[in-house]
Amino acid sequence: MANEVFEAARTVMAVREYQDKPVPGEVLRRVIDAGRLSASASNGQPWHFIVVRDRANLRKLGSLIRTGPYVANAPAAIIVAYEKEKGEYGMSDASRAIQNMILTAWGEEVGSNWTGFAHMEGVRTEFGLPDTFDVLAVLPLGYPKRKPAGQKKRKPFDQVVSDEHFGKHMSAR
Numbered sequence: 344m345a346n347e348v349f350e351a352a353r354t355v356m357a358v359r360e361y362q363d364k365p366v367p368g369e370v371l372r373r374v375i376d377a378g379r380l381s382a383s384a385s386n387g388q389p390w391h392f393i394v395v396r397d398r399a400n401l402r403k404l405g406s407l408i409r410t411g412p413y414v415a416n417a418p419a420a421i422i423v424a425y426e427k428e429k430g431e432y433g434m435s436d437a438s439r440a441i442q443n444m445i446l447t448a449w450g451e452e453v454g455s456n457w458t459g460f461a462h463m464e465g466v467r468t469e470f471g472l473p474d475t476f477d478v479l480a481v482l483p484l485g486y487p488k489r490k491p492a493g494q495k496k497r498k499p500f501d502q503v504v505s506d507e508h509f510g511k512h513m514s515a516r
């Protein structure tokens with residue numbers, strides 16, 4: 344039986360070029376809901392998500408993220424912030440929400456990616472987030488311009504997995 348969750352994890356890739364086609368509001372809502380429904384330490388839910396669709400605001404985002412200028416060309420983006428006082432737990436919680444959102448988008452054939460990494464003060468102030476929040480990432484969203492390559496560059500299974508003890512290959516049983 345096909346496992347759709349594994350298939351999504353297996354095939355999802357960073358998408359950095361988008362068709363000039365809007366992502367329907369209901370799809371965006373579902374993607375963000377996947378983030379909102381994520382588990383978090385002590386169920387603290389320390390996150391806040393800002394959906395951005397206005398072209399001028401998307402351009403602004405692109406100009407503020409050195410490693411993600413292409414956000415400017417996406418039809419939508421989600422700013423992901425977490426309560427600073429939650430520290431490493433907050434970062435972990437928000438990361439989990441990010442992965443749920445990226446996978447849910449992929450399930451709708453919408454490409455995304457993680458851009459930037461924490462302490463994005465320019466994004467925080469421009470979009471009105473209180474200074475109790477840290478912006479962890481910005482996720483551009485859009486229908487991929489071309490079919491993703493499909494072949495992931497990852498370390499081989501046996502290099503990153505051990506069976507019972509570090510360095511012992513996992514047996515088939």
Ligand SMILES: Cc1cc2nc3c(=O)[nH]c(=O)nc-3n(C[C@H](O)[C@H](O)[C@H](O)COP(=O)(O)O)c2cc1C
Nearest residue numbers: 355356357358359410411456457458459460495496
């Ligand atoms: C924590 C994190 C931060 C990332 N930051 C960026 C970024 O700032 N800009 C970018 O274009 N991609 C970023 N990426 C995407 C990775 O570069 C990409 O997922 C990785 O190279 C593997 O490529 P693939 O997802 O297409 O297999 C980030 C990914 C993660 C998980």
